Amino acid sequence: MTDRATTHAIGMEAATPPLSNRHFRGQVVEAEEIAPRIWVHGYRLPEVARRAQPGQFVHLRLNDGTAPLLRRPFSVLDVYPGDGVARILFKVVGTGTQILAGKRPGDDIDVLAPLGSAFQVPENVRRLTLAGGGIGMVPLYFLAKELTAARPGIELDYWFGARSAEEVYLLEDLRQWCKRVEAVTEDGSAGRKGRLPDYAQEWRGADMIATCGPIPMLRAIQATTADWPVPVHAALESFMGCGLGACLGCVLDTVDGFERVCTEGPVFDLRRLNLEVPA
Amino acid sequence: MTDRATTHAIGMEAATPPLSNRHFRGQVVEAEEIAPRIWVHGYRLPEVARRAQPGQFVHLRLNDGTAPLLRRPFSVLDVYPGDGVARILFKVVGTGTQILAGKRPGDDIDVLAPLGSAFQVPENVRRLTLAGGGIGMVPLYFLAKELTAARPGIELDYWFGARSAEEVYLLEDLRQWCKRVEAVTEDGSAGRKGRLPDYAQEWRGADMIATCGPIPMLRAIQATTADWPVPVHAALESFMGCGLGACLGCVLDTVDGFERVCTEGPVFDLRRLNLEVPA
Amino acid sequence: MSAPATGTNVDMQVTLGPLKLKNPVMTASGTFGYGTEYRELYDPAILGGVFLKALTMAPRPGNKPWRIYETPSGMLNSIGLQNVGIEEFFEKKEPFCRELAGKGTAMCANLAAQTVEEFQQLVERLETTDCIAAYELNVSCPNVKKGGCQFGTDPTLLRELVAAVRPGTKRPLIVKLAPQVTDVAEMARISVDAGADIISLINTFPAMAIDAEKRRPILATVTGGLSGPAIKPIALRMVYAVRQAVDVPIIGMGGIMNWKDAAEFLLAGASAVAVGTANFVHPTTPVEVLEGLQDYCRRHRYARVSDLTGALELP
Amino acid sequence: MSAPATGTNVDMQVTLGPLKLKNPVMTASGTFGYGTEYRELYDPAILGGVFLKALTMAPRPGNKPWRIYETPSGMLNSIGLQNVGIEEFFEKKEPFCRELAGKGTAMCANLAAQTVEEFQQLVERLETTDCIAAYELNVSCPNVKKGGCQFGTDPTLLRELVAAVRPGTKRPLIVKLAPQVTDVAEMARISVDAGADIISLINTFPAMAIDAEKRRPILATVTGGLSGPAIKPIALRMVYAVRQAVDVPIIGMGGIMNWKDAAEFLLAGASAVAVGTANFVHPTTPVEVLEGLQDYCRRHRYARVSDLTGALELP
């Protein structure tokens, strides 16, 4: 993993001292619209760059005002510990992400991070299928990159689900790390036509499945893989309040009762989840 | 009055069609911080540039969100009808003005304008004293500029009140138009020391006084000039809702009952106002 | 069934008991003057209805300034029912009402009074013009010491008032409920039992702002009424609660800023909506709400906007 | 008089009847867990007090998701009193409470129950630990079908509850009032008459959000409680109204985001404040409120922060 001194030049300045072990003020060092309404941001956050693991998220404050009020959670896309930079990838879907998309290199950013659980890939996994729907690709991108560096020889299959060709991105990076990269689009404009779960049978050979995406997609994968003898882990989303485990606002239903996406999650054993509610 | 083709270059593009006779979408064509926290903005608003008169104001929407919610009123600083540009000058005092200060040339701006009453200078006025406190200088600047163009030979005295030297600006422009320009600062760091009303006796020779500034200042001027045989007109401020006369939120007390700053005002005969409340 | 709104195949007409509106978009009392103030911005005749600024028998000067203040996603007002009084209304404002009424916009008088008798007098006087489509009893203004607020918070007084006003008119009678009550559904039930044809809600919430540096209340009246997007979630809940409690149509309001907000009120149970504070923020909001609702109906394949009312699917 | 807070000559201590706090800054129930969740961000021992997450006798799973949603300058929640139950509290959470209590932070238990008896049992059980500084009766949670809300809106039930709980403890008894009542001052009076030492307010407002495109309520429970800056003007007015009605001290809350908001609550009549939703937005808000209030007192030459209480000057 090479650090990118040029792109992250601003990141080379002295970092703002951490506000605490989990609360940082960083600077935007990279802001690029890589596809329509899809942005990649790099933040100078040395501690986060050192500590964040695939699946974990950052909880961003968007403005100093009261609307939007709450922070917004985003999975970590990857980290450059040498530069002290952590990156996210996000899609503009509402007010908060619109404000975020307006930030420019040099702007400050207030971050709680790294938060939540990470993907745990057992040592014996030789072949891992990564199945990301839409921006669900983000934590899996990080996972692919980290595993490639940490476990030479591991075989990665990457399945990228999207509505159409223009919502498929960063495939070049993924191809560097993965033996097989498949795009699946609803309109067939890139790769195969259909939805990710339609192709789940092709993941049969994997020692583990790691996935992330909309709840209907996860529900379908849950059904298909129900009796497979391999771990199936998923990164989930939820409306979040604190991000710290205090408000109990972000729970999902599991076989052991309600669990917090921000603390026990976002990465869960998919089979433990009851995804009937909500949709 | 020369139009400034260079500065307002962006302004030469085709204007957005007016939303109505009073409601326009314009573009920022100039944005300069001329003194600490004091900004001059130029907007491409051909209709407003044609119609606005000294004393009138524009009512600006700051964002698409709900906080800040209400529009903010700003006096017109001057207009360049040839360029189709109207300018304002504002001080950053809170959230709204902070957002406004973040706008850059090319950004859109949503404006209700021109609103309110204008300074009416009787034909027989030969010598006019203009007394502006702080950003109260804005409508008087416009008035000085317009009268210079429209009534050659009129004698203008300009008194600029401020806390200190750094809050005194645009004196060069005023000196072009006014026979006498006096600064009065509370700390004596520029011009005379004290507050504007301390020098009101020096305005005795004028045929008319036009003033604008904080209510305590206006109250003092009201007291001093109470029995002077000349018109004393003032531009007032108030918290504003609609800006259009509908909400009845912006009233001040007058000898004839409550009157709306946005409709009957902002320019009032100072003697008609009861300025006891509010402070 | 009437012709669908121009240029669309969605039927925008709504029938609120005895009150027919050409579309469900109205403007809220006190936020639209007498309709004249917005003429330069768009033609108010496109509106389904207009709630006029509150009328009292005698002219009222209103409260001292400051009267309004901005709060997070909301605003406080304490206008104090300033209005020209019923006689000057007839002299100066009635002609424009007549003009709009002639174009099919329902002009609804918002009545404010301190006594049952004054409410009755207002109705009696307004019965003499045919340009008023309905009466809205403002029993909920939080901004006058003695100005009708007690009617909105006291079940017994409310019942007496509505029952006393009812015989005075055959026109639709709308009761505008106060939100600062323990059980808004009960107040709706009482109003309907006593003869109300329609319930409108919510009025503003009693609220307060303080200038910490000056250590003084900001409004001259100390407290005022909170309106705007801040209260929308409360208003939606109240419309939903009233919808479960009574059978008469509801006019919903409170923080409507766009067509989406309006759709939410309709889904929660309102048959029409009124735009208030948004008129100050973005004066063409009612026009955009109307267009947005049409488009929403088209996308969701509702032939009539009235099909939206109460169409919320529960979990 | 105790020593002034470190590094300043302002006396930050406040005395709320029987409850002494080293400073007037607390955290609101349900927004700060049991105090442990924020330890990585700052030392909660700097706080004057902490209101623990609501406790019930049995563990409660809470409501189905979605439980929270953002609204203009506010948020809805419908947690449904999820908590570990009183016994697991003793096993797992009590040690940290003890630690904070040992450092002089008043740990206040927030009690929720469906019956008078369960409230009494909670008090009885908690009397066995000396780390609890006070009890806050949560009679106002809008998010459970049968969860104490009726106590907060029914004067008779409220009186009975407070009178029944009072004899069970000599510790300070705080009643947390529901805002969705016609006369909050009256509910405060009743609480005080029945034995409350302190009034805290406001809890969240019953409210609702709808997904217009899906035509469904967003929260699984349909309605939830509104908190945050949106409700601050309403909360301030209620604190001010209660201040006129009763003599006992008030703990004010509702949308406090910074020291200025906190100062406003003190000026309106509160003796202490609690930070709620702001803990989610900016977790170090309580620290900044504390520093800001100290600075405010210095600038305005108040020797004691307690001098701010009710210091509002009326017009």
Ligand SMILES: Cc1cc2nc3c(=O)[nH]c(=O)nc-3n(C[C@H](O)[C@H](O)[C@H](O)COP(=O)(O)OP(=O)(O)OC[C@H]3O[C@@H](n4cnc5c(N)ncnc54)[C@H](O)[C@@H]3O)c2cc1C
């Ligand atoms: C752990 C976690 C990791 C995430 N990682 C990413 C990521 O890497 N990239 C990315 O683009 N997005 C990610 N999201 C989703 C992202 O947080 C939301 O898209 C964002 O908060 C929307 O904010 P907004 O203000 O623009 O939208 P809003 O205006 O608040 O809402 C717009 C739409 O998004 C939905 N929405 C809003 N907030 C959430 C939420 N927290 N969860 C689910 N739906 C929501 C709303 O229902 C609405 O339909 C993640 C969410 C979680 C919980």
Ligand SMILES: Cc1cc2nc3c(=O)[nH]c(=O)nc-3n(C[C@H](O)[C@H](O)[C@H](O)COP(=O)(O)OP(=O)(O)OC[C@H]3O[C@@H](n4cnc5c(N)ncnc54)[C@H](O)[C@@H]3O)c2cc1C
């Ligand atoms: C007719 C008119 C003309 C004006 N012309 C100018 C001008 O040319 N240049 C300029 O800089 N300012 C002008 N103002 C004042 C300007 O509107 C306010 O400074 C601005 O609205 C503050 O917005 P904010 O969000 O930054 O402040 P806020 O955060 O809303 O408030 C900051 C401070 O400003 C005060 N304030 C806010 N709004 C108003 C208001 N409408 N009237 C008085 N005080 C207010 C608040 O009490 C507070 O102390 C004018 C006001 C009026 C009514």
Ligand SMILES: Cc1cc2nc3c(=O)[nH]c(=O)nc-3n(C[C@H](O)[C@H](O)[C@H](O)COP(=O)(O)O)c2cc1C
């Ligand atoms: C400035 C102002 C004046 C108002 N005057 C009246 C009034 O005279 N009569 C009345 O019934 N309601 C009055 N209202 C309440 C509105 O009609 C409406 O019920 C309330 O503002 C909620 O809607 P909104 O949030 O969309 O503004 C007034 C509201 C505002 C903001």
Ligand SMILES: Cc1cc2nc3c(=O)[nH]c(=O)nc-3n(C[C@H](O)[C@H](O)[C@H](O)COP(=O)(O)O)c2cc1C
């Ligand atoms: C997520 C959440 C959970 C809450 N849980 C409780 C609770 O368990 N008991 C209680 O009395 N109040 C509870 N409240 C109410 C708060 O304590 C507080 O009264 C209210 O949120 C208003 O303050 P705020 O606007 O600063 O948040 C909760 C509020 C929130 C936002």
Ligand code: FES
């Ligand atoms: S977001 Fe608060 S507990 Fe998860």
Ligand code: FES
């Ligand atoms: S601002 Fe609405 S009447 Fe003047």
